[in-house]
Structure formats: structure tokens, C-alpha cells
Amino acid sequence: MPINKEHTWMLGNKPGIICIFEDEEIVYLKNSKSIDKTLNEIINVNKNNELIRIMLKIELGFSEKKIKQKIISNANRNKIKKILKRFEFSLISIDISHSEAVANAFIIVCDPRYNGQTTNMNEVLDNIPEKKKA
Known part of the structure; x- marks a missing residue:
């Protein structure tokens, strides 16, 4: 199923494993302890969600420090949403x-x-820190 509100609203506060493809x-x-909560964090591009943080690092080149300090701009939020449109979940x-x-x-x-x-x-x-040249 595509990752959007139309496919997640009925999931409720249930535990389980989320697979994103x-x-x-x-x-x-x-x-996840709450499948609905986790998927809604992803849909809403909540930077406190692990997948969103990873995507900000890998896809947009953010550092962990930048993620903690900044609010996600609308432009970057839209870039993540565009990537999320290619994903489906099970x-x-x-x-x-x-x-x-089991997840591990x-x-x-x-x-x-x-x-x-x-x-x-x-x-x-x-x-790993780079070795300083003498």
C-alpha cells in the first residue's frame, strides 16, 4: 500500500513491524509500538522519526547536528515527500x-x-575523524 493517510487511518494504536519498500x-x-503513530510521523515528515532522520542524512546530506538545530524547510519537506511517494508499506x-x-x-x-x-x-x-596532516 502507498504511504498516505488514506491507507493508514484505520491501523490504530497496534504494535507490529513496518516494512517499507x-x-x-x-x-x-x-x-513499532504504534503502527499508526509511526506511519503518521513518516507521512508528516516529523524529524523525530528515525526514517525521516535517516532520509535527511542520506538523501539531503544533513548532519545530525543540522537535523537537531533546524526546522525542516518546506522545500526539504517536499523533497522527502516526493521520495516517500515512491514507497509502499506492508x-x-x-x-x-x-x-x-524479529525486526532485528x-x-x-x-x-x-x-x-x-x-x-x-x-x-x-x-x-571517523580524519588524520591531521603535519
């Missing part, structure tokens, strides 16, 4: 006590573009 590739996977209904472990297992197997191990390792490498 682009062209059948998993780009983001997250366990849900896995699961007991909250198991959702984090899926992340290891599918290595999503936005929150997989490859992305996380690249971020670690990018944050």
Missing part, C-alpha cells in the same frame, strides 16, 4: 514482546537501504 526492495524495516502484526527481536532478524537478512548493516557501517566509517 521501493520497487519491491525493502528500504526500511522497524518494529505490516507484520506481532506481539510486542517479540517484535524487536529481518534487518540482518534483508539489509535495508536506510537502516541495514551496510548503511550503519558506512555511517560509522564516515564519522
Whole structure:
């Protein structure tokens, strides 16, 4: 289903795992205590949402410091919304006590573009301070 209010309003305050796809590739996977709340944060481009923060970094080149300091401009919000229009989502209904472990297992197997191990390792490498030249 496309990520928009028409497809999320009926989800309610239920736990589960959210899978976000682009062209059948998993780009983001997250366990959520409230599927409706998490998807609405994404739809509204809330910078407190993990996916939105990751997209601001990867797609728009924001630093973590810039994300914390600034309000997202309408132009940048629209850029993120344009990317989100290409995405679809699917849900896995699961007991909250198991959702984090199951989500982490899926992340290891599918290595999503936005929150997989490859992305996380690249971020670690990018944050290594450069050696000063003498």
C-alpha cells in the first residue's frame, strides 16, 4: 500500500513491524509500538522519526547536528515527500514482546537501504575523524 493517510487511518494504536519498500526492495524495516503513530510521523515528515532522520542524512546530506538545530524547510519537506511517494508499506502484526527481536532478524537478512548493516557501517566509517596532516 502507498504511504498516505488514506491507507493508514484505520491501523490504530497496534504494535507490529513496518516494512517499507521501493520497487519491491525493502528500504526500511522497524518494529513499532504504534503502527499508526509511526506511519503518521513518516507521512508528516516529523524529524523525530528515525526514517525521516535517516532520509535527511542520506538523501539531503544533513548532519545530525543540522537535523537537531533546524526546522525542516518546506522545500526539504517536499523533497522527502516526493521520495516517500515512491514507497509502499506492508505490516507484520506481532506481539510486542517479540517484535524487536524479529525486526532485528529481518534487518540482518534483508539489509535495508536506510537502516541495514551496510548503511550503519558506512555511517560509522564516515564519522571517523580524519588524520591531521603535519
